[in-house]
Amino acid sequence: MTETTKQQGAPAEPAPTGWARLPMIPGPWETLVILWRRLRKMSTALVLLFTLALASIVATFIPQEPAIPQTVAQWRAGTDGPGETVASMLDAAQLFDVFGSWWFAGIMVLLLVSLTGCLVPRYRAFARVVRRPPVAGRNLERLSNHARIGTSLAPDDALAEVDHMLARRRFRRRGLDADATASGHRQIAAERGHWREGGNLLFHSAFYVLLIGVAVGQAFGFTGQINVVEGSTFTDTRIVYGAVQTGRYFGLDDHRGFQVRLDDFAATYHGNGTPDAFVSRVTILEDGREVMTNAPVEVNHPLVYDGMKIFQIRFGMAPHVVVRSGDTVLFDDRVMLGDSDNDGVWTGAAKVTTAPEQQIALDLVLLPSFDVDQQGRAITRGQEPDNPVLFADVWFGALGLERAVGASEFIREGEPVAGTTLVPGRTSDELVGDLTVEFADLPMWSGFQVSHAPGRWLLLIAAGLLLTGLTASLYGHRRRVWAEAWRNDDGTTTVVLAGVALQRKVVFAEAFAGMTEHLRTALPAAERAGQEVSLEAHHG
Amino acid sequence: MAELSNTLFFTAFGLYIAAMVAYFFRMAFTRATVDGVLASTRAGERAGIAATGLAVAGATAHLGSVAARGIAADRVPWANMYEYSSVMALIAVVAGLVVVQRRMGYGHLMGFVLAPAVIMMAAGAMLFVPAGPTVPALESYWLKIHVTAMVSASAIFILAFVATSLYLAKDTAEQRVAARSGQRYAAGTVGAASIDLESDTAKAPAGAGPAIGSPLELRRVMSPVWFGVFPAVFFLVWGLAKYDVVRGMSMAPVGALLGVAAWYALPYLPSAAQLDALAYRLTAFALPIFSFAIICGAIWAEEAWGRYWGWDPKETGSFFTWVLYAAYLHARATHGWRGRRAAWIGAGAFVALMVTYFAVNLFVVGLHSYAT
Numbered sequence: 004m005t006e007t008t009k010q011q012g013a014p015a016e017p018a019p020t021g022w023a024r025l026p027m028i029p030g031p032w033e034t035l036v037i038l039w040r041r042l043r044k045m046s047t048a049l050v051l052l053f054t055l056a057l058a059s060i061v062a063t064f065i066p067q068e069p070a071i072p073q074t075v076a077q078w079r080a081g082t083d084g085p086g087e088t089v090a091s092m093l094d095a096a097q098l099f100d101v102f103g104s105w106w107f108a109g110i111m112v113l114l115l116v117s118l119t120g121c122l123v124p125r126y127r128a129f130a131r132v133v134r135r136p137p138v139a140g141r142n143l144e145r146l147s148n149h150a151r152i153g154t155s156l157a158p159d160d161a162l163a164e165v166d167h168m169l170a171r172r173r174f175r176r177r178g179l180d181a182d183a184t185a186s187g188h189r190q191i192a193a194e195r196g197h198w199r200e201g202g203n204l205l206f207h208s209a210f211y212v213l214l215i216g217v218a219v220g221q222a223f224g225f226t227g228q229i230n231v232v233e234g235s236t237f238t239d240t241r242i243v244y245g246a247v248q249t250g251r252y253f254g255l256d257d258h259r260g261f262q263v264r265l266d267d268f269a270a271t272y273h274g275n276g277t278p279d280a281f282v283s284r285v286t287i288l289e290d291g292r293e294v295m296t297n298a299p300v301e302v303n304h305p306l307v308y309d310g311m312k313i314f315q316i317r318f319g320m321a322p323h324v325v326v327r328s329g330d331t332v333l334f335d336d337r338v339m340l341g342d343s344d345n346d347g348v349w350t351g352a353a354k355v356t357t358a359p360e361q362q363i364a365l366d367l368v369l370l371p372s373f374d375v376d377q378q379g380r381a382i383t384r385g386q387e388p389d390n391p392v393l394f395a396d397v398w399f400g401a402l403g404l405e406r407a408v409g410a411s412e413f414i415r416e417g418e419p420v421a422g423t424t425l426v427p428g429r430t431s432d433e434l435v436g437d438l439t440v441e442f443a444d445l446p447m448w449s450g451f452q453v454s455h456a457p458g459r460w461l462l463l464i465a466a467g468l469l470l471t472g473l474t475a476s477l478y479g480h481r482r483r484v485w486a487e488a489w490r491n492d493d494g495t496t497t498v499v500l501a502g503v504a505l506q507r508k509v510v511f512a513e514a515f516a517g518m519t520e521h522l523r524t525a526l527p528a529a530e531r532a533g534q535e536v537s538l539e540a541h542h543g
Numbered sequence: 544m545a546e547l548s549n550t551l552f553f554t555a556f557g558l559y560i561a562a563m564v565a566y567f568f569r570m571a572f573t574r575a576t577v578d579g580v581l582a583s584t585r586a587g588e589r590a591g592i593a594a595t596g597l598a599v600a601g602a603t604a605h606l607g608s609v610a611a612r613g614i615a616a617d618r619v620p621w622a623n624m625y626e627y628s629s630v631m632a633l634i635a636v637v638a639g640l641v642v643v644q645r646r647m648g649y650g651h652l653m654g655f656v657l658a659p660a661v662i663m664m665a666a667g668a669m670l671f672v673p674a675g676p677t678v679p680a681l682e683s684y685w686l687k688i689h690v691t692a693m694v695s696a697s698a699i700f701i702l703a704f705v706a707t708s709l710y711l712a713k714d715t716a717e718q719r720v721a722a723r724s725g726q727r728y729a730a731g732t733v734g735a736a737s738i739d740l741e742s743d744t745a746k747a748p749a750g751a752g753p754a755i756g757s758p759l760e761l762r763r764v765m766s767p768v769w770f771g772v773f774p775a776v777f778f779l780v781w782g783l784a785k786y787d788v789v790r791g792m793s794m795a796p797v798g799a800l801l802g803v804a805a806w807y808a809l810p811y812l813p814s815a816a817q818l819d820a821l822a823y824r825l826t827a828f829a830l831p832i833f834s835f836a837i838i839c840g841a842i843w844a845e846e847a848w849g850r851y852w853g854w855d856p857k858e859t860g861s862f863f864t865w866v867l868y869a870a871y872l873h874a875r876a877t878h879g880w881r882g883r884r885a886a887w888i889g890a891g892a893f894v895a896l897m898v899t900y901f902a903v904n905l906f907v908v909g910l911h912s913y914a915t
Binding site for chain 2: 045046048049052053055056059060062063067069070102226273275277278279280281301302303304305312314316452454456459462463466469470473474477478
């Protein structure tokens with residue numbers, strides 16, 4: 004979007020006559036034309052870019068709902084951030100979801116219109132310029148870079164040598180006969196560096212490809228998350244996933260329906276407790292038939308199957324808890340615990356019975372590497388479950404378990420009626436009445452993101468075009484070189500080499516010096532060299 | 544190996560400071576004569592040789608430190624903020640020595656190249672962590688590609704920022720000198736526009752340079768007070784915000800000293816036009832690398848997190864920085880924006896880069912919060 008300002012000079016309007024002179028209110032068409040002209044201005048594009056930048060600062064410092072919904076909820080409730088009133092104002096301006104807001108979309112559309120407005124005329128101009136052969140030069144020795152070289156070769160042979168040199172330096176060349184030049188000598192006109200403008204156009208056009216790629220991904224893509232315990236299976240259908248983001252054109256039927264069984268999850272740690280690797284091993288089944296066994300899913304190494312990508316995103320402990328009343332099994336499940344503070348303390352809840360007024364729930368805390376510190380407090384030495392201990396608090400009564408709330412939420416009023424501490428394989432004594440809790444064993448659970456992301460190759464192409472275009476436009480520079488040769492009276496030949504660069508003049512001056520140097524060695528010197536071999540290269 | 548790396552790090556740190564002082568000495572022992580020619584005295588020449596030697600020795604020790612760190616940790620040694628800062632400083636110094644001093648011949652800029660390198664190393668040292676393995680999310684060959692590109696681009700952007708801020712100072716001085724001598728043309732801004740761009744309209748007439756009277760005039764028209772106060776306040780605020788009162792108070796004089804050094808250096812710096820061209824070339828070099836780094840980051844994010852772009856604070860920050868650098872390039876090609884306005888945008892883009900690097904890692908919670 005460089006140098007559009009030059010094209011802004013609108014042709015002078017004919018002076019209005021008669022009644023048209025009076026009202027200066029532009030009509031709808033004129034308004035459109037004025038807006039269009041304004042949008043095409045470089046300064047408008049700059050202002051739009053700044054607005055875009057401003058929007059992204061705002062989004063860095065105001066919590067964004069798609070990224071951290073919990074914090075946004077706290078801001079809205081007034082428990083965190085600047086208070087409820089401010090939060091509602093922020094909400095009104097869609098500042099909790101800047102990148103999904105209508106005004107952000109508006110800026111993007113305006114930028115795109117501005118871009119199109121800049122690009123269309125420049126495409127036309129570029130097409131014209133590229134097709135035009137190199138133009139003849141005149142007054143070569145007045146150009147900022149020029150040199151005279153004397154040689155014993157005939158003018159045509161000398162020019163052939165120059166032509167060869169320019170060809171090696173990848174100039175586009177055009178030979179001009181003596182009657183086509185102002186000086187009356189044969190000339191070679193050469194030109195190079197259309198890549199600057201070409202790269203510029205390529206770079207800016209790549210944004211359209213990028214946009215299409217993003218749109219395809221949005222419209223035909225799907226992303227969902229699912230947690231599974233070791234030994235369990237999930238089927239690729241819409242209902243099993245949480246945190247679903249689905250495109251308009253990814254329907255229920257587009258789910259593949261294959262099954263994924265988590266055979267094993269392993270988290271390994273270095274000696275100092277920092278994690279080393281998280282690996283899930285899964286089996287993929289189609290209609291109960293194993294089609295892929297022992298396939299690893301790792302951080303940075305997603306598993307691809309049938310157009311769906313399965314990513315390892317989280318993991319946790321899932322103690323197998325059995326609750327019995329006498330010999331009746333009330334609850335037998337593996338409870339997925341979370342480590343929300345990332346401190347090695349795994350917490351969660353088990354909702355045992357949902358009969359009204361008779362509800363039972365357990366609050367579970369698991370320390371994977373149980374120890375007692377000097378103050379007598381229970382701690383965990385590390386993340387690895389080498390000495391797991393489960394603490395279970397039993398709640399009884401109207402716990403609100405019939406409500407549809409989060410897995411670990413229920414009404415905790417008063418105190419738990421009983422508590423117990425268990426190691427794997429142990430069953431508690433009778434806690435309340437004949438209620439017992441067994442900690443059978445400690446499997447792991449693994450959290451996957453499953454996504455279908457079409458159009459990625461378009462994004463890659465766009466990225467490639469962006470980079471190629473950007474580099475070309477920043478390094479390319481247009482330069483023209485001319486050479487003329489004529490025979491002197493004494494039989495020697497004089498070659499004049501001249502050139503100008505529109506950009507990067509210092510770099511060109513060096514290259515030009517290199518060219519003259521090359522010609523001085525390549526062309527056999529004239530018999531009577533003397534003053535003819537004066538090399539003057541003015542850099543400017 | 545980890546011990547050796549730390550020792551070499553602080554050796555390099557000391558050598559850089561010594562080299563910086565020597566570069567400033569070199570300046571002090573260079574005479575600026577009336578016709579604008581800089582004449583080095585013998586002491587100045589010696590100081591210059593010593594400075595270059597110290598800087599090269601420092602860079603060598605620094606390289607050793609980075610290599611030892613890599614061997615100790617058994618991975619690429621730029622995976623946390625300490626290492627990243629260190630490598631960024633190293634690349635900035637090496638690029639400064641090779642490009643700014645050797646290729647462009649702007650030796651007097653080197654003191655100002657070493658200063659941010661030293662500051663970067665100091666800031667990095669405060670985030671020191673022992674050499675060790677990284678979390679699984681970072682164990683990918685994309686770490687090598689993405690972070691290497693990012694650290695290189697950032698280092699070049701440091702140099703560009705040095706050139707930009709000195710350009711702004713020098714340009715102000717040149718314009719004031721021109722205004723006082725009754726000239727209409729301030730060669731600085733106008734010349735800058737004609738050096739590397741398509742504009743043919745804005746060429747200063749021959750001989751309308753700022754070299755009217757002594758180049759020392761450049762210093763006389765500027766007040767050293769403001770040169771000291773601005774960076775001092777900036778460093779104070781930075782220190783207070785990030786560390787504590789003691790560090791804030793001790794950082795302020797460093798800023799003041801650097802600012803006054805820039806004031807003192809005004810006659811010795813390349814012309815405003817040259818500084819602007821240098822800043823532009825450096826930015827133009829770094830921006831494709833920076834873009835490449837962001838693209839690699841997106842590919843890596845797709846591999847690791849299952850989405851290529853999620854407006855994570857770091858992603859937002861780098862987008863913001865990229866937009867500002869793009870605006871800088873556009874501004875340099877737009878009438879009414881090139882010169883000082885564009886330079887301010889460039890400086891702002893660098894601030895955005897630093898905020899994205901430091902603040903987003905340390906203050907804002909996001910997926911890139913792996914400072915320690």
